[in-house]
Amino acid sequence: MNGSLTFLSVAPEIALAAAVVLLLLVEVTFKPRAWAWAVVAGAGLAAGTALSAWQWVAHRGADTGTFWNGMIAVDGFAALAGLLVFPLAGLGLMSAWRLAASQGRRGAEFIALVLLAAAGAHLMAAAADFIMLFIGLEVFSLSLYVLAGFTRERVDADEASLKYFLLGAFASAVFLYGVALVFAATGSTTFYGDGGIADYLAGTVIFRPGVLLAGLALLLVGLAFKVSAAPFHVWAPDVYQGAPGGVTGFLAAAAKVAGFAALARVLTAVLGARADDWVPAVAVLAAASVVVGTLLAIVQDDVKRLLAYSSVAHAGFILTALVAGRGGVGDMWFYLATYAVQVLGAFTVAAAVSGDRAGRSPLAHWAGLGRRAPWLAAAMTLMLLAMAGIPLTAGFAGKVAVFRAAIDAGYLWLVIVAVLATVAGLFFYLRVIVAMYLASPEEGASLPASPAVGWGARFVLAVAAAATLVFGIAPWPLLEVLRDALPL
């Protein structure tokens, strides 16, 4: 393998880690003002993005491979994950900037955690070995556990953090057990190369696949937890609702991106030879997520909780793309990228409406928002319509993409379940819109003071709205690009 690439293969992670070290050292040494944090974090994320872009341009095609004894893959898949996760982390920081700045000296830790989470997420996408994948998963998850309880001023935030930690640790253990069983069946934890899992599965007829299938099932469960697919979603509503408003957006968006990146590589590239075994399971998970997420979202009275259940449903839509196997990876990325931006935008609005430290965001807070803050309401409406899949928004293009992939793979029943859930989903998205535009605030209801929107949040909302509209009206260039974002 090309030796000069060895360090460049993990260059994005190095850039992020260096930024974290620098940030913390500068913080304790000089105790600078908040803008210095922004400079360091921005430099780290920009470097990570640029390095991912370089990887994309130079190595998405043929001369890609694995490095560090098959631990890290450099391919279009990993590069795209970087191109998505690092800017997303940047947007997440902007969205949460007021929260971070209000935390005094701990703000630097907040930013460091976001950067570490981004590095972990990219590692999950770039890992070419289950051990490395697990390390990425843990770096990513641990950062998010802390972020979920960062403000530590409300019991439910502590509860959210603890719940997230306990269930997340449990899921990590399940995942690890799956890794062990797959290792037992195939004799390797490495994905590619001679003697790697993909190689072994492609070349060997396994007469007693019990251990392998059990391992596969446990891997699926562990990762399904991370992406909050039903029936492994129970943590999501409490965590999304309990976590500080400013954090939830990044938490929701990044968890989806990282989890699905890992899932897609493991399923399509590593276990591609066993597609007949996992595709039905993924289809069932997808259908369950879509139905459960939608039905439970309908009865919610809290917008953050509602968005949490809707994210369960969206996990189902994204899984729908994966039943098409390798052919659906590009569609999955499209949905994932656009959804991540939408959910970040929606939670940014929620943080503005109910406060960026607050956990709950009851519908009453949203009453008459169309009058109090027309721009916020308009942005939220756009995000909700996109999530509902109304045409001319990126959400519609994404839904068409994943449905098309699933029908192509012969899963028409899944698509019919999904479109019916889409309709039911309109009901709760419209409830929020009704509250914002059609309802007036109840008499005597204590509304939060007029929504405060920082410049960072404004930027995030502008970017989210622009991306949602542009990729809704002309999704083709992005879809074309994403066809290259395949794992090795």
Next chain:
Amino acid sequence: MPQTDLSAYLPIALMFVLVVGFSVVSLFLARLVAPRHPTPEKVEPYECGIVPLQEPVQRFPVKFYLVAMLYVIFDIEIVFLFAWAASFDDLGWYGLAAVGLFTFLLIETLVYVWRRGALDWNLPRRRRYQRAGAAAGDAERTAA
């Protein structure tokens, strides 16, 4: 490759069985063989006869946990250093650089923790490390 020769693990398995077996056997044997004549004095926690005033399980100050956690970090470092030292000649400069980087990251952590006042046991003095305003809530939370 997949068909690993498990016989290499046999000594370890034997050792495992031996250890478990020995401890179980000796515990049970002691119970069976030892004479037992309980009197009220004998079942007291302290043989000298002092009546215990409080439950033996107590709450530790949170700072002990902090120290314990920091200790774990350095303990892990020792694990790595041992492995590195054992194959120092093979790894050469590359190994030195890698361990140097690793150690640097640990020291950086230590510096951060130190400058944030986590190593200072004296609560009022720790406040010096923090800026006014945010510091108050911060210290409360740390103390809680």
Next chain:
Amino acid sequence: MDAPLRAAMDFPILSVIVLLPAVGGLMVLALPRRRGELVLPVALALSLITLGAACWLLASFETGVAGFQFEEQVIWYEPWGVSYHLGVDGISLLMVLLTAFLFPIALLASTSITTRVRGYFASMLFLEAGILGVFVALDLLVFFAFWEVMLVPMYFIIGIWGGERRIYAALKFFLFTALGSALMLAGILALALTAGDQLGRPTFDFVELLGVDLGRAAQFWLFGAFALSFGIKVPVFPLHTWLPDAHVEAPTAGSVILAGVLLKMGAYGLIRFNLTLFPEATVDLVPLLAVLAVIGIIYGAVVATVQKDIKRLVAYSSVSHLGFVVLGIFALTSQGLQGGVIQMVNHGLTTGALFLLVGMIYERRHTRQIADYGGLATVMPLFAGAFLFVSLASIGLPPLNGFVGEFLVLLGSYLSLPGYAVAASLGVVLAAVYLLWAYQRMFTGPITVEANRGLADLGFREVALLAPIVALVLFLGIFPKPALDRVEPAVQGILDRIEMTTDYQVPQFGIEADLPEAEARP
């Protein structure tokens, strides 16, 4: 073809027609808040320019030619087979004209809107753009995008500027329509991919899909998916329950557009897609659709008769009238289809006018109960005259336009479905009952409620709103030939395709009808 004409044909007139209202909507939104008085003129100007463009389209449309004209096609995304493909034939031409004609009137009728004026007029213009897009799109995915996106402005129009139960009505409208269209989306995707199996690449292009041979079973499923969506929109009998709520709660202009144009989208979809793409399923399902149509005609008329609320009465009359349209479509005869299309236009004009009239009286008295009126003819003779005129057109009295449509529908369906035609003619009688009875209760006799004594008759603006509709009603009633000439080739093309792909024979006068259903008759 000479050079200027070809240049004219190359001009993307359809894109312009679709984009003009959307641009207008953006312009309205961009107006500064304090220049509220500019909103209506700007919106009206853009919709009038759109109408002008539509008229230009009418003028340069080649009569007597089958197939699509003014086609524009840009490949959007090769791997999916999506292209931005627009085009009109005689049927869509009439729909475009109807839409472009009704919108300026609806906008001008919206002067009573005082809250969030910019949002309202922008919504109306976006709605117009969406509806026009539906009528000219020839790519199924583009069609679906327009179909679905148009729901959003309509939802807001009902939900924000509607009556008392507006939130409920808006939600019901949205969910009903979305339920149907969601299944249609699955159907469209399945259709495109089935086509992909045959052509070697998927395609959403309507014209290309015509060449695809679908299996019989696939045709039935896809017919169902499409027909459910269109049937909800029309609405066909058991799917109509959203309609009275939406019509009653919508603001006047919203009702005009709902009844005048939106419902036509469903019927248009049935003709454009169900009949041509799934001919076998169509022929086999004729009895089912015809039964539902006749039930709709009679049920709508009976329920309209017993309404106490005049707006609800008009809403239910729509169910009945659209039943005629569906019956005409599924008669699968040239006369029936032509009648169905003409009836779509007629219903758009007359029911639009009826909603306008109801809105005018509501603005004066703020009640829609028939019992609150009585003897209005003495204080508002002009209004009473207009109401009677439009009612008679709606009933189908010659020489007004309603007559042409209903007559053709009954004629056409008598050829292929004689029993249904007889039953449907009962609907004509009932139409006379409910409309004339309502007229009698509201306008004739002495004034029963004192509050009505001081009502002012129609003002200049209101007359100006009604005059174009009245003129068109008369024109189409006396001289429907221009419209029929443009519809005829398109209809013939559809029937030819059905005859070609199935063993169905379009019955002609003097030739024995050859329907499975007819054979079963002893």
